[in-house]
Amino acid sequence: MRNSRFIAVIAFLAFLFVCIVAVGTYIILRASNPVWNERKTSIVLDTGRMVRGFHTNVLANVFTDGSVSLDAPLTNLRIGKAFQDALVSHNLWNPTEGDPFYHFLVIVKLSRNENGSTHVEIEESMRSIFLFQTYWEGTDTFDLGNSNSSIITDKVRSLAEDFCSQIR
């Protein structure tokens, strides 16, 4: 009986540990900015409105030397919020309207504010690229892991390289 109680206490402590790790991870990831890099000039985003809100995934990074790296499509909360603010301020996006399942690709410039926070900007010169937004009808084609992945990857790379050639 005493042994069973000991195991129950251990289970409770383990549960507490998992909770602390979960909350800590969330806070750290939300506060940190893994997207920022001094060598990085811009990022390619997959963004759109979802039923539960606005999502933004970083798909690729463009560096000052012209190289492009493709990222795993992970949602970045901090960049997502900054990007959403930029879209709204440019009157390019209204989160309350539109198809709930809506994807498009966007390239944005990154810079740093005086307080060290990341500034996300969509320049007017980029508007043409922005308007080259891709509406994935049915959304099934947008899958980095399916047979269309090479097409999508090429599109992302092409967009990123076009952008890079303009800012060089």
Added chain:
Amino acid sequence: MPDWKKVTEGFMWLMLSVILILLAIYGEGYFLGSSGAFAEGVTGFIICGSLATTVYGVLRIVEGLGRT
């Protein structure tokens, strides 16, 4: 006397629910890369599973502690 085995089992279910919530939050990025509807469905399914395990875990703990 409380049934400590049930209490232990309850905490295990609660741990599983927390892990499922983490999976829903951080796994969403992968799913979102594929399709909006798919991502919403999978994430919703995981969250529902997490809620179910939470309720079940709490019930097991209450049942274990309440047994005399």
